[in-house]
Amino acid sequence: MHKIMIKYHPVKKEIHFLTDDNGSFNEVKYTDSPALEEYSPENGEFLLQDQGYSFFDNLQEAFLGLQNTEIVFKGTKIDYEDFQKMVANYNRHQEREGSEVKLNLGEFIELPDxxxxxxxxxxxxxxxxxxxxxxxxxxxxxxxxxxxxxxxxxxxxxxxQDNVNLCFVGTYSSGKSTFINAIIGAKILPEKIRPETAKMFRIKHAELPTVNFLVKTNNDAGSVASLLWSDDLNKFQFTTNINDGLKGQIDKVCQKNAGKPRHEQMRSLLNAINEMPNSPCEDGVCFVEGMIDVRYPMDIQSDINFTFYDTPGTDSNSSEHLRILKDALAQQTNSVLIVMYEPVKMDGKGNSVLYDLMLKSQADSSNEDGVTIDLSRSLHIVNQVDRYGTTELRDALSKPIRLSKNVQDVIDESEENEFEYDLQDKRVFYVSSKAAYCARAQKKGICDLDDEEFIEDSADKVIKRKYYRNNHMADAEFDTQEVIELSDAQFEQSGSDQVSDQLYIASGMYAVEREIIKYAEKxxxxxxxxxxxxxxxxxxxxxxxxxxxxxxxxxLEKEDLLALVAKLKTDMIADINQCTEDFKKDIKAKKPEIMPAEISLIQTKVTNASTKAERQINKLPRIVLKPEKIGEKNKAIMENLNDYIHEVDAFYLEKRATILQQQMKVLKKKIESKIAEYKEIDNSIISKILKIGDTTIPTSSISSIRMSDYINSEKALWIFTTTDKGKYKEEVFGEFLAITGRQHKAYLKEIDSVAQKKAEEMAQQFIENIFRVSETLEHTQExxxxxxxxxxxxxxxxxxxxxxxxxxxxxxxxxxxx
Structure with a gap:
């Protein structure tokens, strides 16, 4: 019988094919067969457990049928056991299809674990x-x-440290926090938070709950605030000394909630911290920098040390949130990405971090920054499925997701700005995190009224639908079948009298939890x-x-080398400095070639906001029939005006990085073109001088302003009951125009200031490269x-x-x- 060998290693994530030639196995080139070409390491990482019928069909095509061929498998014992199951499942499939072609699994050559x-x-x-x-x-x-x-x-x-990190990413509406609360088994993370205050939480298991976070004022070094749960006092208390004002603020929250269930106190505490500013404020108020570190007992049943990262929504327009998300991903070591989706909002604009991670999911997933995310085993969670019908869910996943890349994150103009991400070949789980949490809460006796209402209204529907039956593990039919059968068996074992267990399993969360534990263990x-x-x-x-x-x-000869170094240190540096100075002058002069179209779009946004604001203000009643309603009406209109101001701020934050990146790109091209004119210098030296880091745009220092800081309901009532109503409307509109006008001037001023600073930093990077190369050359000669x-x-x-x-x-x- 003819033999072929399949070699697979989970560390390398590579598969190789060999054929038997008179007792000696010779490797088959991927390019020798179109059926094997997709498995080449050049096309990305290969994960054995993601393969299904199509993989074995390709083997049949590549080796002209395998009816009389024995497959020798070389790999670890764990992978061989999985491969055995995959082959057996494929043979059963072939039998169902009426095919006589079956795979013959022969010798196993065990690799070290x-x-x-x-x-x-x-x-x-x-x-x-x-x-x-x-x-x-x-x-x-x-x-x-x-x-x-x-x-x-x-x-x-x-x-x-022997941790397995689970990094949750997704939009604000995808239910990340609810999902994590369900796994933890307690509603401790804030849910339905305001995007403008979102922070990142890192949660680890510990029997004694604690909270730690860094508090700063302006640019000081800051201090770590630590709170510890006290069983004796039945509340959280500080174990470190921090700013008195902040301490008093947090103490008030702790005292107010003392005596409530522990998880409710934790949620109130985290919610209060989450509401604090993320960056320095003009009035010197304390802000919270970095992540909130949380320790709390977790229900997940495993000996593995899990760490959960709950990140800000990827659809945030805030540059601060983008920085926080990047920081979260930069801390990932030995990590799996868990991408959360809301079924009817699958498409849309994502940020550069999520885009690049997905786009490079088949490339090497480790880099010099120490990031090691196992993208090939990332889990994709279609969450909140209890809100939608079966047809809606099928429609949502029947087509590839369109992901967009923010313009400011396109470094190379030849890059794609948009691409399709098809979940059909990913590991996808359907989950109702609300149902999962309610099931856990019911079993532990910690349901609140909202949880009890959900169980009463929706438990039967969830149990009947068994969402886990929609799961699919990439192209691996056997793995998909095994995941579903495991949940089915557990569901039957729980029995109809154990509603909370059945609800948890039917919600789909049990299948996700088992997959997470399997990943950690295997x-x-x-x-x-x-x-x-x-x-x-x-x-x-x-x-x-x-x-x-x-x-x-x-x-190089000595004279040539010294002349080269002199040219680098004088002429080339002078040219770089001149390019930079010209660029800074162009910025101040606001020359069209240096001012992207997005700058005028900000002005348009301000104008449109003013138009909408005027319409809102004109809705104030001309005749006061019920003076007591004035405050209520005024408050509603003021909130709308504040929303318009926030929209302008959000639009600026979205376009700000775009503008600055495009401006920096102009300068970079000018300097690169000037350096390229030095034809006499070897390309290896030029390439090292040109190798600079990507331009990072700092967080905006502009604070949001609210109309309520200037006009209040008491003043509105007084004006409407004593003086001309038109005067009040004019005053409100004038205040709105003044605020948006000041903000617009602040936007332009900040862009100019950052552009000037970043121009100098970029020039300095080139110059530092010149000195480093020159030093090496001089060192070599001297x-x-x-x-x-x-x-x-x-x-x-x-x-x-x-x-x-x-x-x-x-x-x-x-x-x-x-």
């Missing part, structure tokens, strides 16, 4: 660090090594190993880049012997390190009995 490979990668990382530390000569190469070694050290520290260590492996390669790349600069310096020795040491270390990596690669793919 992921734990053993992780230990080997860690050993290679340690050996490589020790090699570079002891053998590299002191100099620029060793400095770069040490800088990158710190990244590796940080990665190891994070990994050794696959999380593979993500750790991959992250550590990539960090080692990143460290080695820095050393190799520096060696290339030294090589170019060796190629201390030629030492530079050559430094390079020789580095190359020798690199070669030894590459040998270790090659040995590690061979070990990863070598069977335990080979």
């Amino acid at each position: 992921v734990g053993a490979i992780y230990d080997e990668i860690k050993s290679v990382a340690g050996d490589t660090v020790e090699l570079f530390e002891s053998e590299l000569s002191e100099g620029s190469t060793k400095d770069i090594f040490r800088a990158r070694k710190q990244k590796l050290d940080d990665k190891v520290t994070d990994i050794e 696959y999380a260590l593979a993500v750790k190993a991959k992250g550590l492996y990539d960090a080692v390669l990143y460290m080695m790349d820095g050393v190799e880049d520096e060696c290339q600069v030294i090589e170019e310096a060796k190629r 201390e030629a012997y030492q530079a050559v020795r430094e390079q020789a040491d580095a190359l020798r270390c690199l070669n030894l390190a590459k040998e270790k990596i090659a040995t590690l690669e061979e070990r990863i793919w070598r069977g335990i009995n080979e």
